[in-house]
Amino acid sequence: MKAIFISVRTSSSRLPNKALKKINGKTTIEYLIDMVKRSNYAEKIILCTTELSEDDVLCNIAQNNGIDYFRGSSPDKLLRWLKAAEKFDIDFFVNADGDDIFFDGGLADICFEQYEKTTPDFIDGQGLYNDVYAMKTSALKLVCESKMKDDTEFIKPFFEDLGDVINIEKIHPIPEKYEKKKMRLTLDYKEDFLFFKKIIEEVNELTFDNIISYIEKNPSVIEINWSREKDWKENQENRFFKESYTKYLFDLSSKTVLITGSAGLLGTQLAEAIVEHGGTVIISDVNLKLAKGLCKRLNQVHGKTVSYPEYLDVLDKKSIQIICDKYEKIDVLINNAAKDTKVENEGDLSTTGRFETMTYDYWNTDMKVGLDGCFLCSQAVANKMVKDGGGTIINIASDLSIIAPDQRLYIKEGLKDNEQSKKPATYSVSKSAIHGLTKYMATYFADKNINVNCLSPAGIYNEGLPDDFVKRLTSLIPMGRMANVDEYKGAIIFLCSDASAYMTGHNLVMDGGRTIW
Numbered sequence: 001m002k003a004i005f006i007s008v009r010t011s012s013s014r015l016p017n018k019a020l021k022k023i024n025g026k027t028t029i030e031y032l033i034d035m036v037k038r039s040n041y042a043e044k045i046i047l048c049t050t051e052l053s054e055d056d057v058l059c060n061i062a063q064n065n066g067i068d069y070f071r072g073s074s075p076d077k078l079l080r081w082l083k084a085a086e087k088f089d090i091d092f093f094v095n096a097d098g099d100d101i102f103f104d105g106g107l108a109d110i111c112f113e114q115y116e117k118t119t120p121d122f123i124d125g126q127g128l129y130n131d132v133y134a135m136k137t138s139a140l141k142l143v144c145e146s147k148m149k150d151d152t153e154f155i156k157p158f159f160e161d162l163g164d165v166i167n168i169e170k171i172h173p174i175p176e177k178y179e180k181k182k183m184r185l186t187l188d189y190k191e192d193f194l195f196f197k198k199i200i201e202e203v204n205e206l207t208f209d210n211i212i213s214y215i216e217k218n219p220s221v222i223e224i225n226w227s228r229e230k231d232w233k234e235n236q237e238n239r240f241f242k243e244s245y246t247k248y249l250f251d252l253s254s255k256t257v258l259i260t261g262s263a264g265l266l267g268t269q270l271a272e273a274i275v276e277h278g279g280t281v282i283i284s285d286v287n288l289k290l291a292k293g294l295c296k297r298l299n300q301v302h303g304k305t306v307s308y309p310e311y312l313d314v315l316d317k318k319s320i321q322i323i324c325d326k327y328e329k330i331d332v333l334i335n336n337a338a339k340d341t342k343v344e345n346e347g348d349l350s351t352t353g354r355f356e357t358m359t360y361d362y363w364n365t366d367m368k369v370g371l372d373g374c375f376l377c378s379q380a381v382a383n384k385m386v387k388d389g390g391g392t393i394i395n396i397a398s399d400l401s402i403i404a405p406d407q408r409l410y411i412k413e414g415l416k417d418n419e420q421s422k423k424p425a426t427y428s429v430s431k432s433a434i435h436g437l438t439k440y441m442a443t444y445f446a447d448k449n450i451n452v453n454c455l456s457p458a459g460i461y462n463e464g465l466p467d468d469f470v471k472r473l474t475s476l477i478p479m480g481r482m483a484n485v486d487e488y489k490g491a492i493i494f495l496c497s498d499a500s501a502y503m504t505g506h507n508l509v510m511d512g513g514r515t516i517w
């Protein structure tokens with residue numbers, strides 16, 4: 001079956017809600033629907049939009065105008081089209097963008113005729129008065145299976161990348177009336193809206209021929225929005241460059257990330273950042289209740305399943321293996337779990353952490369969670385990554401992987417020296433060892449396409465911290481403040497993504513400059 005897809009969504013940064021703006025009591029998208037209906041060969045017209053609730057209104061418009069609609073992925077236009085084509089059993093379709101409200105059904109018919117004659121996989125009609133693209137569903141499926149990113153706003157390069165296996169033809173023949181001339185027929189700016197409004201109000205029967213003939217007789221109308229052509233072109237070029245390159249580098253939409261101890265303070269932030277960049281996270285912790293709560297919140301916020309809760313004790317090989325077996329792939333492992341002694345919890349950071357009296361049991365427990373857990377999880381997941389062709393391991397260390405703790409920070413007035421709390425040696429030793437283990441694994445797995453890096457945060461501020469502690473600590477930090485809880489989000493995206501592909505064995509220290517003083 002042959003179809004025309006109208007691709008439209010309500011969100012637009014330059015001209016908000018442009019598809020719903022009314023001229024003579026009718027929305028701009030309805031004018032486009034009428035234009036497209038002039039096609040002689042389209043067997044179906046389908047309005048393709050997103051699943052976002054703001055686009056409900058577009059589906060109502062489609063229904064009221066007697067055409068079908070389909071709702072799919074918000075960032076991924078190509079996937080949306082594929083799912084629509086599969087649902088409606090479409091073999092070949094022409095796309096009309098929601099901005100191009102004078103898109104002529106006759107232009108789509110040229111594509112349909114070309115398809116009947118030479119059956120190309122993809123018809124490239126870029127550079128006409130409105131860009132037009134048409135494609136076989138089978139070719140679109142190949143593109144969707146091979147593409148490396150979800151942001152598919154600019155579709156042509158995805159087909160060109162498969163130029164060896166799919167047959168691309170330029171649109172032909174092109175009647176003179178469809179050639180690009182000095183006029184802007186795209187709705188992007190408020191001047192464009194005024195241009196369309198003027199023509200709609202002036203032309204009695206809105207056919208493409210009548211529109212062009214009116215413009216030729218009234219050339220001054222072209223000036224209403226022509227000044228915007230340069231801005232539009234620059235914007236398209238900038239967007240293409242920025243979106244297709246840097247977004248691809250930082251995009252995590254193809255990655256599944258396992259975070260250990262992820263229901264805690266930092267783990268929660270890392271998980272949030274990863275799903276914000278399109279990734280899927282396995283929220284694992286010994287505290288399954290907290291992990292479940294975090295997943296529920298993340299999935300609710302994103303309106304789909306972006307995270308899975310799992311019980312994982314980093315010291316229990318069985319619980320690690322269960323996760324490795326359960327998930328088809330783990331692209332990134334973040335070794336984050338630790339027994340992190342907190343200043344605000346009395347008895348946590350206490351005299352039991354003093355070097356002179358620390359029990360061997362205390363030493364073992366701390367070292368086990370902080371270091372052995374990192375080894376056990378890395379071992380199980382790296383074995384899986386080797387089989388799967390590679391991956392990324394990120395170990396969360398600390399500024400104390402580089403410098404010794406300054407015990408003066410923890411002094412409490414009125415206590416004798418042997419009663420003062422101390423930051424335990426286990427923290428320093430496990431964090432320094434993690435840095436060593438990072439370098440070891442980075443070289444060990446370099447030829448297996450696994451890169452291994454450390455992220456070293458410094459003290460993260462929270463309301464529960466005693467004022468005198470915060471004051472003393474900030475005086476040791478060149479930037480004069482502790483880290484905000486969300487300040488490691490950017491770093492984790494960098495480390496998880498392809499942006500850090502050429503980095504391994506590194507310790508990324510983010511400490512406001514504390515370790516350089």
Ligand SMILES: NC(=O)c1ccc[n+]([C@@H]2O[C@H](COP(=O)([O-])OP(=O)(O)OC[C@H]3O[C@@H](n4cnc5c(N)ncnc54)[C@H](O)[C@@H]3O)[C@@H](O)[C@H]2O)c1
Binds near residue numbers: 286397399
């Ligand atoms: N918070 C900071 O100021 C700070 C500074 C530097 C480095 N770090 C490092 O960041 C990481 C996270 O710290 P945080 O502040 O979020 O700690 P946190 O105590 O808030 O969270 C740690 C999480 O690990 C879990 N956990 C403990 N034992 C476990 C085990 N055996 N198996 C699996 N999970 C276990 C806990 O249930 C908890 O949810 C730690 O490695 C810590 O050393 C934190």
